[in-house]
Structures are given as C-alpha cells and as structure tokens.
Amino acid sequence: MELITTDRDTNRKLTIVNKASINMEEHIVIIGNGVSGVTLARHIRKLSDKRITIISAESEFFFSRTALMYVYMGHMEFEHTQPYEDWFWKKNKISLKQAYVERVETDKKTLHFAQGGTMNYDKLVIATGSKPNKFGWPGQDLDGVQGLYSKQDLESLQTNAPNNKVCKRAVIVGGGLIGIEMAEMLRSRNIPVTFLVREKSFWSGVLPAEESEMINKHILEHHIDLRLGFNLKEIKSDNNNRVKSIVIAETGEEIECDVVGLTAGVSPNIDFIKETTIETGRGVKVDRYLKTNVKDVYAIGDCAEQHEGIDERRPIEAVWYTGRMMAETLARTICGTPTKYSPGHWFNSAKFLDIEYQTYGWVWAQPKENEARFYWGHSDNKKCIHINYDKNTKKFIGINTFGIRMRHEIFDRWLTEEQSVEHVLTHLKDANFDPEFYSTYESEILNKFNKENNTNIKPLRKSWKRIFA
Secondary structure: OEEEEEOOOOOOEEEEEOHHHOOOOOEEEEEOOOHHHHHHHHHHHHHOOOEEEEEEOOOOOOOOHHHHHHHHOOOOOHHHHOOOOOHHHHHOOEEEEEOOEEEEEOOOOEEEEOOOOEEEOOEEEEOOOEEEOOOOOOOOOOEOEEOOOOHHHHHHHHHHOOOOOOOOOEEEEOOOHHHHHHHHHHHOOOOOEEEEEOOOOOOOOOOOHHHHHHHHHHHHHOOOEEEEOOOEEEEEEOOOOEEEEEEEOOOOOEEEOOEEEEOOOEEEOOHHHOOOOOOEOOOEEEOOOOEOOOOOEEEOHHHEEEOOOOOOOOOOOOOHHHHHHHHHHHHHHHOOOOOOOOOOOOEEEEEEOOEEEEEEEOOOOOOOOOEEEEEEEOOOOOOEEEEEEEOOOOEEEEEEEEOOOEOHHHHHHHHHOOOEHHHHHHOHHHHEOOOOOOOOOHHHHHHHHHHHHOOOOOOOOOOHHHHOO
16 A cells, blocks of 8 residues: 655655555665765655664764855854754654764675774665865875865864965865865955866866856956966975975976865765675766665765766766755665656756856757857856757757856756747746846847847747736
8 A cells, every 4th residue: 555645845746655564674774964865864764664874974963065165154153054953863763873884794784884883784875975086196185185075174174274374375176166165265264265277268078168268257356366277286295294385287386375175076985885796886886776786785876876877967966956866766765666766857056156057958068069059148247148959950958047047947847848949038037036126138138049040039928917827
C-alpha cells in the first residue's frame, strides 16, 4: 500500500511506501553533512522510520556553505548559517557523529574512523562533496595558503586575513566563482588583492566573450588587480614556513603577499575510498539510480560522477541544487520506490560582486554550428541578456541574464514547451522578476532584435483581466 503526500519544502508529491513493509532496523549511514547528505536524511525520515546516521568531520551541525562569505564580511554570524535548530536532529531521530572516515570495508559493511572505532551500516551513502584543487605548485602547503570551501577554510581566513594590517596583500589563483567570492570578501576588509586568471578573459570557458569582458571591467572597477593570462609558478616561504610571495610563471614577477587563495576549481573528496572496490573516476561512479558498483553503496552531490553526462550536463555537477535533487531522488529509492535521477533543464545563478547572474538552458562560450545568438547590453555595462537559439528552427535553447532578475519557472516551462525565440522575446516581460518600479528593458531588447534580424516582432499586450486571472 502506498500513500501520497506533499513535501512542504519543495511542493512535490511524494509516494510513501507503507511503513509496515519497510525494514525499520535498517541502518542508513551518510558520510557528509552538506546539502546533499542532510536533504537525504530529511527525506528518508519523511518516508520511513529507518535508522539514520550522518557523519561529518567538518562540523557538528549542517550549515549553508554558500553563506560563509557573508560571515567573513560581517553580514551574519556563523550560527545564522544553520537553518535547523540543534534540537531538530534528535526530534527527527537523525543521529550525528563528528568523525573522519579513514577507511571503508565494503565486504563487512564497516567504517573505520581516524580517531579510532568503527560503525556498521546496511546502506552507505557517500556525500562528501569537494575539495580545492592543488596542482603540485611548490609551496602550496605553506601556512597562509588555503582554499575557500569548508568551515575550517573560513576560520583560517579569519586568522590569516583579519584586516589590512596583518594581511597587506592577498593573491588569488584561479578565476572561477569561488575566486571572485574570495576577492570580494578580502576587499570588504580593504585588503589589496591580486587575481591571477590563466584564461585571457574571466571565466571565458563558460561565458561568451561579451559577458566575460563585462565582468573583467567590473572586477577592475572594484580596485582588484586582475592579471589575465597568467599562471602561478611557485609560492615562496619565509623563515617560519609561511607564505611571503608568489612568482608568476610567464614573467617571473614576484609579488609579496601574506595570503594565497587557491580557487582553481574543486575535485571530488573521495580519497578515503580509493583502496576499496567502489568504482571511481574523478568522482564516485554511479548509475541513474545513484548506485555504485558495490551493493548498498550510493553517492550523491559533488562527489558523484555519472557514467555519462545526462543530456548536455557534465558527469560531475558541483552545484548545490543538483545535490539536493539527487538526495530527494535517492531517498525514494532507499525507501522502496526506485527512481531515476532526472535533473531537468540546466539552470544556475551566481553573483559577480554587484552583478547578479542567471542562466537557463544552454548558452555556451562558443555557439555550436546550428546555433544563433542575440546579445543586448545596457549602456551602463552592468546589465545584459544573451539568448541562444536554433538558427534553422528558431527554437529557444537558453539565456544568460546579468543584472536583470528573471523567473526560473517561466524559462523552465518555455524550454519544456520548446518555444521559439520569437515567443520568448514577445513574452519577455512575463519572465521579469525585478520589483514593480524598477526600470524595464523589454522594448529596447525587442527593438534591437528586430533591427538586427529584419523582423517586426511586437510585445504581447495583456489585458487587466488576464493579468489578474
């Protein structure tokens, strides 16, 4: 017998298998208390009375990793990043263990802890997230060299760069989203920042040239020393095993600094299973049901790697919302309703200093052979949209938007309905999420498209009856 209920957090319909048919004594052990691990525990509890244990060496309680920067910047305290009260776990019968898993014996279903002791499981879920990349740079393990991923990284930055008297300059190596977050954090304390980006333009492997150039200018406007097309050669040490400078590979220039931020991407945090029979690539190999090759072992979140990417997605997706979706999916499988992981249309959002970024569908750095592009940029060089569509069928493929907030559900529907670029432009006002009295740019955008494409597309004129229906 199955019951249907609604998850209040996601408004999704959930199928609950009759609890009498589920092994209540089954022990589900989740390694990792990030968004994937905690979401899985919560959804298993919604669906069953199974025994649940979450293991984490990073922190006792779950916190929002994306909020760490705002703690450093003084916008909130660390406890404000914890969405659940301490009593939540006991009330929901979710056991927490703060420990580091050193080794897994899959044949005995046993975990071994670095601090000593073991734990047995019936089903194991690896949700250990990511760790900052290191590429063997001389000096990469010196004091004052760090990433920005964990609670411990935040604590290290508080110590290494409390102000511009202790830290007279920081160097950030790597031009992704974490790198620009770290730059913003340090600049909030008036610490000079040199930003080494190996690409010729910021995040040019992801963003088209127009958006990338816009972000280059925005970074420079924030008094960040942006060095494009440069690589790190080495990190030099003082007499106390602490960073004193870095050397640029291409020029040999030495830059004195007190902190080096390594933000050149992340890799799955899976070293502790390398000696097991669990199949790995860059991450833990899983199928569409998020199962590994070993019975009763699963992986979700940043550390999970699909054997093949789903649709146009990469096999590893280090994005918080996909980790959450994997967890919701796996909870159903573990509780008796096998469910394939189906993430739907790609979307993402971020913030580049003062500019908000959203993307829906696919807008590649370079268009594919069958694709055409339409770009509109505002004169302030802080707002733009970039639409990708099929040049033969005119089918809408994706959009980037900077500085103008758009509605996820609208673009998700248009992608599902395979709407045309003309439909998107005609109804663009429907997708605008900015407050009522913000300036809008739909007419200007549509006029530019018409001029460039020799068309006469007009915006949809809504009646008051339709608006309030």
